[in-house]
Every structure is written in C-alpha cells, then in structure tokens.
Amino acid sequence: MRVAHPVRPPVDANAALLEVTDLRVNYGGIAALKGVSLHVGKGEIVAMIGANGAGKTTTLKSIVGLLPVAHGSITYAGKSIVGMAVEDLVEAGISLVPEGRAIFPTLTVLENLELGAYVHRDKKTMRETLEDIVQLFPRLGERMKQEAGTLSGGEQQMLAISRSLMARPSLLLLDEPSLGIAPKLVQQIFVAIAQIAAAGVTILLVEQNTRVALRASHRAYVLRTGEIAKSGPSVELAADPEIQAAYLGG
Amino acid sequence: MKLIDALMTGLAQGGMIALVALGYTMVFGVLKMINFAHSEVFMMAAYVGLFVIAAVGGTAHPLLAAVGGTVVAMFACSLLGITIERIAYRPIRARTRGSKLARVTPLVTALAVSVLLQNLAQLLFTARYRPYPQLFQNTRPIIFVVAIAMMVFLELVVKKTWFGKAMRALSTNEEAARLMGVRTSRTIAMTFALGSSLAAVGAVLYCLDQSQAYPTMGFKIGTQAFVAAVLGGIGNIPGAMLGGLLIGIIGEMVKLTSYSGGVDVLVFVVLILVLLARPAGLLGTTRVEKV
Ligand SMILES: Nc1ncnc2c1ncn2[C@@H]1O[C@H](COP(=O)(O)OP(=O)(O)O)[C@@H](O)[C@H]1O
Ligand SMILES: [Mg+2]
Numbered sequence: 277m278r279v280a281h282p283v284r285p286p287v288d289a290n291a292a293l294l295e296v297t298d299l300r301v302n303y304g305g306i307a308a309l310k311g312v313s314l315h316v317g318k319g320e321i322v323a324m325i326g327a328n329g330a331g332k333t334t335t336l337k338s339i340v341g342l343l344p345v346a347h348g349s350i351t352y353a354g355k356s357i358v359g360m361a362v363e364d365l366v367e368a369g370i371s372l373v374p375e376g377r378a379i380f381p382t383l384t385v386l387e388n389l390e391l392g393a394y395v396h397r398d399k400k401t402m403r404e405t406l407e408d409i410v411q412l413f414p415r416l417g418e419r420m421k422q423e424a425g426t427l428s429g430g431e432q433q434m435l436a437i438s439r440s441l442m443a444r445p446s447l448l449l450l451d452e453p454s455l456g457i458a459p460k461l462v463q464q465i466f467v468a469i470a471q472i473a474a475a476g477v478t479i480l481l482v483e484q485n486t487r488v489a490l491r492a493s494h495r496a497y498v499l500r501t502g503e504i505a506k507s508g509p510s511v512e513l514a515a516d517p518e519i520q521a522a523y524l525g526g
Numbered sequence: 527m528k529l530i531d532a533l534m535t536g537l538a539q540g541g542m543i544a545l546v547a548l549g550y551t552m553v554f555g556v557l558k559m560i561n562f563a564h565s566e567v568f569m570m571a572a573y574v575g576l577f578v579i580a581a582v583g584g585t586a587h588p589l590l591a592a593v594g595g596t597v598v599a600m601f602a603c604s605l606l607g608i609t610i611e612r613i614a615y616r617p618i619r620a621r622t623r624g625s626k627l628a629r630v631t632p633l634v635t636a637l638a639v640s641v642l643l644q645n646l647a648q649l650l651f652t653a654r655y656r657p658y659p660q661l662f663q664n665t666r667p668i669i670f671v672v673a674i675a676m677m678v679f680l681e682l683v684v685k686k687t688w689f690g691k692a693m694r695a696l697s698t699n700e701e702a703a704r705l706m707g708v709r710t711s712r713t714i715a716m717t718f719a720l721g722s723s724l725a726a727v728g729a730v731l732y733c734l735d736q737s738q739a740y741p742t743m744g745f746k747i748g749t750q751a752f753v754a755a756v757l758g759g760i761g762n763i764p765g766a767m768l769g770g771l772l773i774g775i776i777g778e779m780v781k782l783t784s785y786s787g788g789v790d791v792l793v794f795v796v797l798i799l800v801l802l803a804r805p806a807g808l809l810g811t812t813r814v815e816k817v
Contacts, residue, residue: 340705342701342704362704363704363707363708363709366707367707371705372705374701374702374705378701378702378705379702380694380698380699380702381698382694382698382811383691383694383695383698387691387694390691391692391695391703391706391708392706394688394691394692394706394707395706395707397688439706440705443706443707
C-alpha cells in the first residue's frame with residue numbers, strides 16, 4: 277500500500293494530526309455538540325462511539341467544513357482549519373467517507389474512483405492507488421465497469437472508502453462504515469481499515485457498532501448527547517462495566 | 527419519398543431542439559432549477575450570429591460567415607450564461623439555501639431574467655424581424671451533421687474530461703462531489719458556458735434554416751426544447767438528445783397529415799402520456815437506495 281500523499285509535507289510524528297478543542301455546533305438554535313474535545317495522533321486509529329443522535333456525524337462534518345462551527349478550535353497538522361472550505365481540506369489531506377456512503381450510483385465504479393482523485397488528477401498516482409485498491413478490495417477490481425448503484429451495500433462501502441483513498445489522504449474520517457452491511461463484509465472492511473492504517477493513514481472512525489469499533493481502534497471516545505462522556509484506550513473501554521452495559525449488550 | 531424527406535427534416539429539426547434541450551437538462555442537473563432564461567440566450571445568439579455573418583460579408587463568404595457567426599455566438603453566449611448565473615442565480619441561491627423558498631425563488635428569478643433579456647433585445651435590436659441571409663442552398667443536412675457532431679463532442683466532454691466528471695458528480699450528489707474536492711461554483715459556471723454555447727450553435731443553425739431573428743423567438747424553440755428535456759428525463763444528457771430528436775420527428779410526421787396545425791398540441795400530448803407511464807421521463811431514473 278502506498279497511500280501517503282506524494283507531495284504533502286511530512287508532519288511531526290509525535291504531534292496530534294487532528295486536535296479538536298471545545299467544539300460546539302448548533303442546528304438552528306439547538307445545540308448538537310456542546311463542547312467536544314478530542315485528538316488523533318499521527319498513525320493512530322481512534323474510534324468515536326455513541327448512540328444514534330449523539331452527534332458523531334455532526335462532529336465529522338464540522339471537522340471537514342461541511343457545517344459551521346459555533347465555538348471552539350480545530351487544528352490539522354498544527355494549523356487552524358476552522359472556516360476552511362471542504363474542497364480545500366480535501367486538498368490538504370483530510371477525506372471523509374460519509375455516512376450512507378454517498379457513492380455516485382449512475383457512474384461506473386471506475387468513474388467513482390477517478391472522481392476521488394479529482395484533487396490531484398495525477399495519472400501516475402491514480403494508477404498506483406488503483407492497484408492498491410484492487411489488492412485491498414478484489415471485489416471492486418472485478419466490477420470496475422459496472423454502475424456503482426448496482427453494487428451491494430457492502431461493496432458500495434468498499435467503493436466509498438476506496439474513492440477517498442484515491443485522494444491519498446493523510447487523515448481518513450469514516451462515518452459508520454458498518455452501517456447496514458452484512459457481518460461478513462463488515463469484517464472484510466475492518467481488515468482493510470487496519471491495512472490502510474498500517475500504510476500510514478491516520479484514522480478517525482465513527483461507529484454505533486461498539487464491539488467492532490473498540491476492537492479495531494487504539495483509543496476511543498464515547499459521545500453522549502453532544503458531549504464526550506468517556507475516553508481511553510479501547511481495550512480498557514471494552515472492559516469497562518458501564519460501557520459493556522450501555523453499548524455492548526451487557 | 528415524402529416520408530423519408532420528412533424524416534430527414536425531422537432529424538435536423540430535432541437535432542437543433544436537442545442542442546437547446548441539453549442546456550436545460552445540464553443546468554437542471556447541477557442546480558435542480560429550470561433556467562427559463564435559456565431560451566433568451568438562444569435568441570441573443572441568433573442576433574450575435576446575424577451581426578457577425580453580416581460583418582464577415584454574408585453570402586460573399588458563406589462558409590466563413592457561418593462558422594465565424596457560430597463561433598462568436600458561442601463565445602458571447604457562454605459569457606452571457608456565466609453572467610446570468612453569477613449576478614442573478616448565485617446570490618439568490620446563497621440566500622435561500624436551506625429555506626423553503628430554495629426551490630421557488632430561483633425559478634421566479636429565471637423567469638425575470640428571461641423577461642429582462644427579451645426587453646433588452648427589443649431595446650437594442652427593436653421588435654423588427656431581421657432576416658438571415660441565405661448562406662446555403664440546402665441547410666437541413668448541414669444542421670443535422672453539425673448537431674450530431676456537437677452531441678458527440680458533448681458526450682466526450684461529459685465522459686472524458688475532469689469537468690464532465692465533476693459535473694456529473696455534482697448533478698448526482700452535491701455534498702459528495704464537494705467531498706471529492708469538486709469546486710461547485712466553477713463547475714456550475716462551466717456548465718452554464720457549455721449549455722449556452724450549445725444553444726448558440728442551435729440558434730445559428732435555426733436561423734440559417736428559418737431565416738429570421740426577433741426578440742421573442744426564444745419562446746417557441748425554448749418550449750419545445752424544454753419539453754424535449756423533460757420527455758427524455760430532465761437532468762439526463764442522452765435523454766435530452768433523444769427527446770429533441772423525437773420531438774423533431776413527431777413534428778414533421780404530423781405535418782404530413784391533415785392535422786399539421788396540431789403539432790404543438792400533439793407534442794404536449796406525447797409528453798403527458800410518457801410522463802404518466804414513466805414519471806422520470808424516457809431515460810430518467812428514480813433510484814432506490816441499496817443496503
Ligand atoms: N440537519 C439537521 N438539522 C437539525 N438537527 C439535526 C440535523 N442533523 C442532525 N441533527 C440533530 O443533531 C443531533 C446529532 O445528530 P448526528 O450528528 O447525526 O448524530 P449521530 O451521527 O451520532 O447519529 C441529533 O439530535 C440530530 O437530531
Ligand atoms: Mg451519524
């Protein structure tokens with residue numbers, strides 16, 4: 277896997293790649309995030325778990341500039357990114373795989389992937405990344421010419437992740453990659469996520485599927501109604517009786 | 527023989543309608559609005575074409591005049607299309623984003639721009655019908671060939687270029703397109719430029735055939751083109767081509783019968799029947815989410 281962006285400057289390995297401090301976001305007058313702080317170190321896989329409506333998607337969308345930030349700071353590689361446009365953030369190396377996948381159904385699988393490379397449009401980089409993707413998800417390789425809307429849900433998720441990889445991100449944000457997907461494919465997808473991380477991509481993973489998320493991550497945050505209720509190493513959270521009762525079905 | 531003749535004429539006519547229909551459909555794709563001013567861009571192109579043809583010497587250099595008139599009209603109308611989007615639609619879009627009016631206000635704005643341009647044309651060029659010089663003996667085959675060539679060109683742009691891919695992505699899902707780094711404003715502007723220049727080609731072809739330019743000329747062709755776009759499935763590019771060709775052919779076929787006055791009515795009857803059977807148009811799709 278060659279995933280790190282070819283032209284992006286290297287970042288200090290010990291510094292947090294992403295640092296969110298006291299983030300508040302409102303919809304109309306209603307507060308969805310009431311002061312969320314988290315950080316993701318370079319090379320880490322960090323999970324954010326929480327029930328439906330806790331504010332997970334809101335957190336990711338405000339990081340990538342799709343939602344206006346009411347208060348707080350977000351820094352990426354040491355620089356503030358609050359108020360930056362999503363297009364510029366993709367160029368800077370942040371890529372979001374959105375909830376529900378949002379692939380382009382009438383475009384072919386290959387066209388979807390090509391669009392992922394829109395930020396750099398570099399032929400050689402595209403070719404190399406495509407090779408990596410076919411290794412990562414052989415099922416996609418067999419379906420390049422097919423309309424993306426004809427893929428199964430799990431395959432669409434593979435495509436959505438791959439499309440983000442085409443941009444060669446440094447930081448990959450994943451919004452519920454297991455949502456509505458057959459268990460067997462969920463497993464394949466999480467194996468791939470581990471491989472992507474092993475290739476040097478930093479990952480912030482949002483999940484309602486607590487068991488899978490805690491197993492796949494180094495650290496995790498528990499989000500509850502717009503606030504961080506708990507955080508720590510994933511193995512510790514998985515052993516926490518309170519977490520087990522609330523999110524792991526006892 | 528009469529049937530073949532009518533078919534040829536219908537294809538030429540339809541190809542031209544398709545060129546205009548493409549502008550409606552592409553703008554609908556990226557903005558989900560009907561650009562009612564598109565028919566007035568068509569009209570303005572007819573005037574620009576006329577003036578350039580006259581300036582080049584008209585019948586003295588027919589080929590140069592036709593090509594020059596078309597190219598200049600394409601360029602001028604691209605600018606006009608971009609300007610309309612920039613000064614009328616974009617500010618309205620920014621202000622109504624997310625509100626209940628986000629669907630209606632842009633439509634009313636488009637109607638207003640349409641009326642404005644018609645009146646501007648009357649002011650600048652008077653309401654007089656201005657004849658085009660007869661540059662060619664037989665324009666029908668030329669129209670057909672040029673219209674098909676433009677559609678092939680468009681297909682290449684849409685399928686092969688980064689702009690084309692960005693435009694299709696934006697048409698399907700704006701947020702997802704932005705997550706790919708697609709610059710929406712630039713892509714929208716280029717869509718207007720492309721749609722307007724196709725309409726400009728259509729306008730010059732139309733006038734070479736029907737030979738007059740006047741301020742309200744956009745209405746008839748605009749309506750036919752709009753119907754063609756809806757018939758084929760609004761937002762769907764091959765749909766607009768198919769819809770245009772169908773309407774052109776239907777029109778000429780009806781003229782062969784004793785009901786030649788009923789062409790416009792029949793076109794709408796066909797539209798309604800198609801929409802009853804396929805609400806999204808002939809090639810349009812209403813997709814179901816997969817899990
Ligand atoms: N577009 C929206 N308008 C208003 N409220 C919203 C919108 N999107 C989300 N919310 C509300 O914000 C809260 C957090 O939502 P979300 O971030 O989607 O949660 P999660 O991703 O954790 O399920 C919920 O209470 C939800 O109802
Ligand atoms: Mg969510």
